[in-house]
Amino acid sequence: MADPMRIRAQASGSNAVVRVLMSHEMETGQRKDASGKTIPAWFISEVSATHNGKPVMTAEWGPAVAKNPFLQFTVKGAKAGDKIAVTWKDNKGETRTDEATVS
Amino acid sequence: MHTRREILRHSAAVAGLLATAGLLPREAQAAWNQAAFEAKNIAEAAKALGASAPAESKDVTLTAPDIAENGAVVPFTIATTLPNVKFVALMIEKNPNVLAAKFDVTPAVEANFGTRAKMGQSSDVYAVAITNDGKALYAKKEVKVTLGGCGG
Numbered sequence: 001m002a003d004p005m006r007i008r009a010q011a012s013g014s015n016a017v018v019r020v021l022m023s024h025e026m027e028t029g030q031r032k033d034a035s036g037k038t039i040p041a042w043f044i045s046e047v048s049a050t051h052n053g054k055p056v057m058t059a060e061w062g063p064a065v066a067k068n069p070f071l072q073f074t075v076k077g078a079k080a081g082d083k084i085a086v087t088w089k090d091n092k093g094e095t096r097t098d099e100a101t102v103s
Numbered sequence: 104m105h106t107r108r109e110i111l112r113h114s115a116a117v118a119g120l121l122a123t124a125g126l127l128p129r130e131a132q133a134a135w136n137q138a139a140f141e142a143k144n145i146a147e148a149a150k151a152l153g154a155s156a157p158a159e160s161k162d163v164t165l166t167a168p169d170i171a172e173n174g175a176v177v178p179f180t181i182a183t184t185l186p187n188v189k190f191v192a193l194m195i196e197k198n199p200n201v202l203a204a205k206f207d208v209t210p211a212v213e214a215n216f217g218t219r220a221k222m223g224q225s226s227d228v229y230a231v232a233i234t235n236d237g238k239a240l241y242a243k244k245e246v247k248v249t250l251g252g253c254g255g
Contacts, residue, residue: 015213046135056209061203062203062204064200064203064204073212073213073215074215077211
């Protein structure tokens with residue numbers, strides 16, 4: 001995919017707040033291009049995250065999520081140095097995973 | 104990709120990647136809830152997510168701007184303090200596709216998620232929490248949009 005995800009994971013008490021900025025067009029399938037043809041829907045359909053390799057978060061998205069999607073969630077029991085990996089998969093089957101360390 | 108060995112190694116790597124991405128048939132089918140994401144109104148979306156008619160609840164919160172300057176990027180936070188929640192969903196009533204996002208709630212994360220969504224026009228927005236026993240509870244807020252975000 002275009003650019004790596006920007007992931008920021010910050011310890012806050014006994015949890016870690018994870019903020020992710022993904023790079024993706026998120027086409028709704030509603031737009032038409034210059035020649036009047038509908039641009040097909042192309043969007044992230046699933047997102048998941050792991051904490052030190054253990055799955056902790058899954059989400060399903062529709063085309064209504066904004067372009068270059070932002071995501072924020074809070075992992076319980078995470079501390080500085082833990083690894084958070086975020087994966088997305090889109091409706092074309094493409095996928096991307098990026099990792100960050102809790103600071 | 105000259106030698107057969109290289110091609111085989113590449114295929115194995117791709118297969119491994121596919122497997123870790125969860126593209127095994129059973130998972131792929133269960134993964135994306137097409138019926139829910141194609142629902143055309145709130146009640147239909149809630150039903151497709153396995154819940155009965157939604158009821159308003161103070162234990163579900165939706166944080167959203169009163170007026171969204173740019174309908175293409177409207178920030179939302181959906182959260183709930185209810186126990187036993189299976190997932191929380193963000194629904195935008197007047198969007199062509201009502202269900203924008205659905206977050207599974209596991210013991211490892213707080214039931215508190217933020218994202219940004221597109222709004223085609225001013226509309227009511229719902230944060231819906233669906234419990235393990237199929238009850239749907241929601242919070243709603245009217246968000247005005249000055250410039251619609253679905254293009255076209």
